Amino acid sequence: MFDNLSNRLDSVFKKLKGHGKLTEKNIEDGLKEVRMALLEADVHYKVVKKFIGDIKERSLGQEVTKSLTPGQQVIKIVNDELTKLMGDSHEELKLSGTLPIPVMLVGLQGSGKTTTAGKLAVLLRKRGRKPYLVPADVYRPAAIDQLKKLGVQLDVPVFPSDAKADPVQICQKALVAGQKEGCDTLLIDTAGRLHVDEELMSELCRIRDKVKPSDILLVADAMTGQDAVNIAKSFNDTLDIGGVILTKMDGDARGGAALSIKSVTGKPIKFIGVGEKLNELEPFHPDRMASSILGMGDVLTFIEKAQSVVDEEKAAELEKKLRKSQFTLEDFRDQMVQIRKMGSLTDLINMIPGFSKNKQLKNLEVDEHELVRIEAIINSMTPLERRQHTIINGSRRKRIARGSGTSVQDVNRLLKNYTQVMKMIKKISKGGMRGFGRGMLPF
Known part of the structure; x- marks a missing residue:
């Protein structure tokens, strides 16, 4: 929804950061772009006028001139004013009186x-x-x-x-x-x-x-x-x-x-x-x-979404399995189901701070159908195959592919990536769990 506004603001901030010192002129130039971006976003013109005026007043005040990083301080001011514009904090539904x-x-x-x-x-x-x-x-x-x-x-x-x-x-x-x-x-x-x-x-x-x-x-x-x-x-x-x-x-x-x-x-x-x-x-x-x-980003919403679907006892059990390198395909499937309950992966990734500013990752679209294929492949395995992937030979791979409506190559790729992830987990477990998380999904 706010892509165009975010891009315009990012451009303005980059220019402001390039100035060693903020002056009335470079702030005014930057705020002109912000004004246009807000009007293009269909923000009410009276709201835009007051918003720009408040930012300009604060940007030329003591809190910026005394700052070691004036460009970053302006970003903080814009963040504060945007928050104030939309209401400072979340207001809950009013529920008081005689039931119902x-x-x-x-x-x-x-x-x-x-x-x-x-x-x-x-x-x-x-x-x-x-x-x-x-x-x-x-x-x-x-x-x-x-x-x-x-x-x-x-x-x-x-x-x-x-x-x-x-x-x-x-x-x-x-x-x-x-x-x-x-x-x-x-x-x-x-x-x-x-x-x-x-x-x-x-x-x-x-x-x-x-x-x-x-x-x-x-x-x-x-x-x-x-x-x-x-x-x-x-x-x-x-x-x-x-x-x-x-x-x-x-x-x-x-x-x-x-x-x-x-x-x-x-x-x-x-x-x-x-x-x-x-x-x-x-x-x-x-x-x-x-x-x-x-x-x-929006880390707090990401955490709340995770907390709403994660079973704490299962999470603790999973951690023990990871430490002992006992994380099976069955465990992976269960984790993937929980992640999908949190919503679109593309939306979840965009909640990660700094993600939207990365040119390579910004327009990344996660193929949700790939997750469905992986789940289908794992579901087509027998319980023993999910727990002991090494027993899956050529004939078993053909049967799994037929049962999941995928190809043998798809099954091979999943098993190969899963094996690589398990090797990575072993290395991390030996050196402690720090850094765990990158490359977790085997696809």
Whole structure:
């Protein structure tokens, strides 16, 4: 999303680092490029004006002139200001009051409200809560059916809404039903329109006044850029929303909505949709997003993703096997499955600090299909073959290739690379585990 902005900022910083001393002129020249990059990213022009002014004031101040590395200090200032622009720190969902606690999802048609309701249910359940889905969009019958199907898929209870009923009554009855179901959080999927109108806002206000939600979240499409900011302002002026969920952040949007919403509305982005899968809704962290834009990676999100899929007992057991050089193909397959649960490998690699600045690695696309082939090859082996790869002779290789829908050459390559990795692990084990990790994947 922020590739163009990241590239432009990187270019500016390189020029600033080339100056032994920062002057008003070279800072002004650099900030002109930053200004253009932000405007091209569809950031609101008033936001850009204030942002550039704040950076210029700080860059010409004492904190830079007294710095031994003024160019790097400017990068720090830009990072600080980007973070402040998006809200300083992550703001959580407000969940307080009598159970079940209502949360309203509002927004225009096509923003992804219904799917986001399912994603939010997944995220809350991971946190130990018991969500209850409430379809309150009676004008689009497919929305009710869609949410019911999501509920079945996720094993989350859904209120049996009737398309002929009044949305306010649906929400009031759902409060009672949710309590009987033993749920603690009501996720209300409200109606949308193709544009903001008086009728829509009136209905949403009636639901808000009767249900008294603990939080109101606007679901907005990041791909719409400044339109998303204007929509957020309209909904906030009428409903006093608690925050925003930006969907389609994995697309090719320019990023203006993410950088403008907090400044224009005063309300934070709380979550972002980073993919189509129901587990691809993430808390929004302004500081991490700023680091990512500046090519510094996002180590904390990487760690959180790892912690969410890694079994600590299995990890400790794996470490013992590695130290004793007992890491089998079966172990490798299990580790690969866990890594794939963390999401796209390309996205994970881009979270590594400095990765985006490496010209050779920047546009690297990891072939996810290769991982599928490797898993298929290992699954086609017998349990004994996975534990003792040395018994795999020519006839066994042919059988494994047939069973996995691959070629004998694919099987040979996997076994060869696995053998090389095992040799490397033995060397590392003898000299301690320092440096372990590079070249781990045998393909």
